[in-house]
Amino acid sequence: MAVAINRRDGIGIGVAVIGHAALFALLSIAIMPKVDPLEIKLTPIEVSLTDEAGLVSEAPVIEKEAPAERLAEVPGPPELDSPPPVPETQPEPVAKPDPTPPKAAPAPAPRPQPKAEAKKSNPAPAKAQPKAERKNAKPTGRLTGIVDGLTDQASKGKATRPQAVQMGPEVRSSVFGLIRRQVKDRWRAPTGADVNLLVTIVEVRLNRDGSLAAPPRIVDQKGLTASNRPQQALHKERALAAIRLAAPFRGLPEEYYDGWKAFNLSFDRRL
Amino acid sequence: MKLRILFAATTALFVASPGLAQEQPAAPQPTAPAGESQELPTIDVTDESAQDLTIIIPPMPTQQVVSTPAGSTDALGRQIAQIVTDNLRNSGLFKPLGPTGVRAIPVSEVSAPDFGYWRGATAQALVHGFVRANGDGNLTVGCYLYDVALGTELAREGFIVSPADWRRAAHKCSDTIYTRLTGEGPYFDSRVIYVSETGPKNRRIKRLAIMDQDGANHRFLTNGQSIVLTPRFSPDERRIAYMSYQDDKPSLYVYDLNARTQRLLVTNVSLAFAPRFSPDGRWILFTMSVAGNADVYRIAAGGGTPQRLTTAPGIDTGGSYSPDGSKIVFESDRSGSQQLYVMNADGSNQQRISFGGGRYATPAWSPRGDLIAFTRMGGGFRIGVMNPSGGGEKLLTDAWGDEGPSWSPNGRVLLFSRGAQGPSGKSDIWSVDLTGSTSRRIPTQLDGSDPSWGPLRP
Numbered sequence: 177m178a179v180a181i182n183r184r185d186g187i188g189i190g191v192a193v194i195g196h197a198a199l200f201a202l203l204s205i206a207i208m209p210k211v212d213p214l215e216i217k218l219t220p221i222e223v224s225l226t227d228e229a230g231l232v233s234e235a236p237v238i239e240k241e242a243p244a245e246r247l248a249e250v251p252g253p254p255e256l257d258s259p260p261p262v263p264e265t266q267p268e269p270v271a272k273p274d275p276t277p278p279k280a281a282p283a284p285a286p287r288p289q290p291k292a293e294a295k296k297s298n299p300a301p302a303k304a305q306p307k308a309e310r311k312n313a314k315p316t317g318r319l320t321g322i323v324d325g326l327t328d329q330a331s332k333g334k335a336t337r338p339q340a341v342q343m344g345p346e347v348r349s350s351v352f353g354l355i356r357r358q359v360k361d362r363w364r365a366p367t368g369a370d371v372n373l374l375v376t377i378v379e380v381r382l383n384r385d386g387s388l389a390a391p392p393r394i395v396d397q398k399g400l401t402a403s404n405r406p407q408q409a410l411h412k413e414r415a416l417a418a419i420r421l422a423a424p425f426r427g428l429p430e431e432y433y434d435g436w437k438a439f440n441l442s443f444d445r446r447l
Numbered sequence: 448m449k450l451r452i453l454f455a456a457t458t459a460l461f462v463a464s465p466g467l468a469q470e471q472p473a474a475p476q477p478t479a480p481a482g483e484s485q486e487l488p489t490i491d492v493t494d495e496s497a498q499d500l501t502i503i504i505p506p507m508p509t510q511q512v513v514s515t516p517a518g519s520t521d522a523l524g525r526q527i528a529q530i531v532t533d534n535l536r537n538s539g540l541f542k543p544l545g546p547t548g549v550r551a552i553p554v555s556e557v558s559a560p561d562f563g564y565w566r567g568a569t570a571q572a573l574v575h576g577f578v579r580a581n582g583d584g585n586l587t588v589g590c591y592l593y594d595v596a597l598g599t600e601l602a603r604e605g606f607i608v609s610p611a612d613w614r615r616a617a618h619k620c621s622d623t624i625y626t627r628l629t630g631e632g633p634y635f636d637s638r639v640i641y642v643s644e645t646g647p648k649n650r651r652i653k654r655l656a657i658m659d660q661d662g663a664n665h666r667f668l669t670n671g672q673s674i675v676l677t678p679r680f681s682p683d684e685r686r687i688a689y690m691s692y693q694d695d696k697p698s699l700y701v702y703d704l705n706a707r708t709q710r711l712l713v714t715n716v717s718l719a720f721a722p723r724f725s726p727d728g729r730w731i732l733f734t735m736s737v738a739g740n741a742d743v744y745r746i747a748a749g750g751g752t753p754q755r756l757t758t759a760p761g762i763d764t765g766g767s768y769s770p771d772g773s774k775i776v777f778e779s780d781r782s783g784s785q786q787l788y789v790m791n792a793d794g795s796n797q798q799r800i801s802f803g804g805g806r807y808a809t810p811a812w813s814p815r816g817d818l819i820a821f822t823r824m825g826g827g828f829r830i831g832v833m834n835p836s837g838g839g840e841k842l843l844t845d846a847w848g849d850e851g852p853s854w855s856p857n858g859r860v861l862l863f864s865r866g867a868q869g870p871s872g873k874s875d876i877w878s879v880d881l882t883g884s885t886s887r888r889i890p891t892q893l894d895g896s897d898p899s900w901g902p903l904r905p
Contacts, residue, residue, distance in 0.1 A: 352490045362596075364571065365494040366630055367540055368859065369818070369832075369881040379487065402817035402834070403881075410630035418492070421596050440487045445494040 343435035351436050354427055362418040365445030366407040373399030374407065376415045376443045384433050386425035392416050395440060415443040500628060502572040503565060503595075504532045504545035507588070508554045513580035517610035520586070524578040527588060530617035531574060531624065534635045534661060537878075538625060538860075539885025544570065557591060562598045570595050574624055585609055590620035592627055602627040614663060615904070622903075632815075632857030635660060638901045639862065640678045640687055641876055643667065644894040648872035655689060655702070660900075662890045668702060678702075680901040681724045681748070687899075688712075688722040688731050688748075699733055701748065712750050721765045724748065725772055732756075732766035732775065743777050743794075756794035767812045767819075768792070769835070776800075776810040776819050776835070787821060789835060800837030809851050814902075815858030818881075822850040822863075830863050830879060843883040848874070853900045862889070862898040 343351070365371065377396040381389040394412050404411075419441065428436055507524035517523060528546035535541040550564070557575045565573050573593040581587055585607050592602040604623045606616040615636055622633030643656040655675045658665040668687070669675055678689035687702040698714035699722055713719055718736035725732070730745045735753065741762040744753040757763040759781040766777040776789050782799065785806040790797040801807040805825025812819050818832040823842060830849045833840040848866030855861070859881050865888075866874040876895040879886040889895070 348488075352488065356490050356492055359490075359492045360494070363492050363494050364496070364500065366628075367882055367884075368629065368631065371882075377489070402815075405817075406630040406632070408630075417594075417597060438487050440489040442489050442491045443494075444491070 343432045347429075347432060348435060351428060351432060352439070355425055355436065355439070355441075358422045358425055359418050359441060362421040363443055364414055364418070365443070366410045366414060367445075368407045369403035370399070370401040371404050371407050371411070372445055373401060374404055374411045374444065375399050376411050378415050378419060378441045378443065379438070380419055380441055381438045382423075382425060382428075382436065384430055384437075386423070386428050388419070388423045389437070392419045392441075399444075411443070415441070418443070499540055499542040500572060501542045501544065501570040502535060502574060502624070502628075503549055503568055503570045504528050504535075504543055504574040505549045505552050506546040507576035507578050508552055508557065509578045509580075510554050511580075515580050515584075515586065515610045517586070517613045520578045520580050523586070523613055524576070527576065527578065527613070527617040527620065528574075530614060530661070531576075531621045534618065534621035535624065537661065537887065538629075539880050539887070540625075540629060544568070545574075557589065560591075560593050562593070562595060565595050568595075572601070572624075572628060574620075576620060581607070586613060586616065588613075588616035588620065590623050592624050614659065618660070629859075631859045633903055634855040634857040634860065636904045637856050638664075638680075638684070638904070639876075639889075639898055640668075640680060640901065641891070641895045641898040642675055642678065643891065644874070644896060648870065651872065655687070656891075656895075657704075658891070665892060668704075668707075677721055677897055679723045679899045682726055682728045682902055684901045684904065686724075686728075686748070688724060688733075690720055690722065699731070699746075701731070710750070712746060713753065723767055725768050726770050727772060732768065734762075734764035734766070743775070756790070757797070758794075759797075763788075765809050767810050769812050770814050770816045774812075774835070776812055778808050778810060785824070787819070787833075787837075800833070800835070801840075802837065803840055811852050811854055813854050813858040814856060817858070820852035820854065820861055822852065828866075830861060832861075832881070841883070843879045843881070844877075844886060849877070851897055853898050855900050856903040862900050864896040864898065866896075 365374075375396075375398040376394065377398075379393045379395045383389045392415075394416070397408060397412060400408060506528050509520035509524050512519055512521045514520075515523070518526070525546055532543040532545055535543045552560075552575065554577055557577050560573055560575055562573075571594070573595050575591040575593070577587075577589045579587045579589075586609070587605060587607050589605045590603070591600065593599065594601050602623050604620070606619050608616045618636035619633075621635040625631065625635065626633050637660045638657055639660055640655065640657045643654045644651055646652045651674075652671040653674045653676070654671040655668040655678055656665065657668055669691075673691050673693045676690040676692075678687050680687060685704050687704065689700055689702065691698055691700050696714055697716070697719045699712045699719055700709045701712055702709045712731070713733065713735065716735045716737070718734075718741065720734050722731050722733040724730070725745075729748055731748050732743060732745050733753075734741055734743055736742075740760055741764055742755055742757045742759075743763050743766040744755050745766075746753045756766070756775070757777070757779070759779060761780045762785075763777055763779045763781070766775045768775055773792055774789055775792055776787060778785050779788050780786075785808050786799055787801040787807045787810050788797050788799050800819075801821070803823070805823055807821050807823055809822045810819050811821070812835070813832075817834065819835055820830065820832050823829050823831050827846065828848045828850045829842050829846070830844045830852050831840060831842040843861065844863070844865075846865055847868040849863050850866070852861045852863045860878050861881070862876060862878050864874045865877045866872075873894050874896045876889040876891060876898045877886055878889055889898075
């Protein structure tokens with residue numbers, strides 16, 4: 177009995193094992209090919225989310241805009257060092273028209289518009305790179321697609337502010353370039369012997385709307401000589417006047433406020 | 448000469464400067480501790496524009512047209528505005544617009560300008576003024592300076608002048624504007640003496656001449672029978688020291704402008720040249736040659752016995768006092784070539800200060816004290832400046848024959864002679880700004896040389 181049972185059991189167990197194995201194999205075979213396409217189809221959904229964000233990519237205008245300012249900014253510093261200012265000042269105005277027209281529109285309007293614009297401009301540079309990665313991910317790797325989706329959602333959910341506040345070097349130079357141009361138009365240094373040595377440094381504090389939060393304050397003046405003594409006070413006065421005339425500053429992205437709410441302006445003259 | 452300053456409300460830089468005004472209220476800012484400001488990002492703002500300050504000068508209106516010895520008051524208003532325009536343009540630091548082609552203003556706008564209108568003209572500064580004939584026969588000229596962009600008054604002054612001195616009111620007004628906008632001292636209300644030259648090279652007639660800084664009111668002081676050299680104004684502008692050859696003997700004279708007389712100080716020496724007053728007007732430095740050794744001497748301005756200040760063999764000449772009278776710069780060839788030296792006023796502690804290539808001559812100490820101007824020779828004659836210790840040398844002109852610099856009263860501009868290249872022997876008087884960027888010829892009727900710029904008129 178016991179043997180028979182054992183045999184039957186053994187056969188039964190064997191059949192069951194074989195059957196399970198076969199079933200498992202079949203199932204696993206059946207599943208395996210299915211899983212991949214499913215997962216791939218899932219990822220495209222996330223990619224389509226990216227495309228939703230891509231709606232913002234209707235702001236390629238802004239996307240182009242930001243680099244344009246960077247381009248304008250990059251030639252800026254060499255402009256200071258290099259002796260021939262004339263050819264270099266020309267590229268700057270050329271770059272200017274690009275950023276100004278779009279900004280001119282939101283400037284007169286109250287906050288909502290600049291905000292919207294600022295948000296757009298903000299993700300634009302941030303997403304520009306991930307987007308490019310995703311495009312590359314489609315043909316090559318699957319895992320990268322998943323990762324992209326995750327990061328994208330995370331950044332979406334927590335809002336863009338934390339990233340924005342940090343104000344990377346490119347945004348920073350862009351924003352500072354914007355400030356520099358607005359003051360430079362108003363800055364007329366006095367002339368005289370050794371006046372090119374004079375440097376007046378003024379501390380500026382701004383409100384969120386770009387207006388002066390405090391009267392600009394002379395922090396320092398350098399390059400004093402006996403010959404430029406007559407111009408030292410005038411140099412300070414003109415520097416302060418330039419800031420007062422330039423304020424309120426236009427087009428400064430509000431989400432980066434911490435980055436531009438206070439800064440020093442260093443005024444000098446070079447020919 | 449009646450010229451009185453009627454009202455002077457110039458917003459002095461050091462009194463009402465917004466710069467200083469802002470520094471104080473900013474101090475108690477709780478959010479700006481001293482340490483933080485250093486951590487703030489710094490944005491460089493450089494003025495690279497070579498553009499001059501644009502300034503608008505409409506004709507100066509008059510409340511009531513009155514005929515005066517100098518002309519009707521409305522015509523004077525236009526002429527004064529024209530002189531102000533010319534002065535500011537000649538300084539090389541401004542781009543003045545007016546009075547022609549600029550909207551004439553009513554008297555009511557003089558003290559209440561229509562900033563909205565003038566902002567359309569993209570000018571930085573605006574000059575208004577008026578002319579009024581007073582009951583006593585004098586003129587009152589008002590002069591106002593405004594900042595167009597800020598919409599503020601920068602300076603305001605009024606001058607009472609006799610009709611004969613109406614041009615001086617224009618110069619005073621120019622000085623008010625120039626001083627407020629450049630930080631420099633005034634200089635337009637000043638005169639220049641120089642040697643007026645005419646005739647062929649071997650028979651040059653050289654006469655002493657005087658004119659306003661802008662070339663107006665020109666007249667000759669000597670008749671040209673004897674040659675006149677190196678005239679120099681006294682600090683009070685009443686006397687002129689100069690060299691003259693009479694009977695082929697070099698002599699040192701002092702000419703009194705009021706009395707129109709000349710007085711002989713030194714004569715009957717083998718060679719004498721390069722006179723110059725001390726800042727207090729009591730002494731005259733000059734050079735005389737005794738036994739073949741030329742040295743710098745000083746003599747009391749009223750005459751007396753010359754006192755010898757240098758003793759080195761060779762030629763020591765061209766002495767010029769520092770504005771405080773404590774030191775003298777002069778040229779000497781004791782090293783083998785002409786170089787500049789500085790010594791104490793009593794002749795002690797002689798130190799060479801010029802070490803560049805070439806030779807240096809005709810030093811002139813700036814009335815501001817910060818610089819010494821000179822002629823540098825070597826591949827042409829050029830005008831340059833250096834500081835009193837010899838550093839910071841800078842050449843301001845680049846022509847063939849520039850020599851003999853003379854400082855403007857404010858130490859910002861230099862007059863000098865520019866000789867024509869070639870055998871003609873002709874020369875003109877030129878001016879150059881201390882920045883070297885602006886030089887121009889001073890118009891004179893004949894050729895001119897050896898200019899000496901007088902002090903600001905009282």
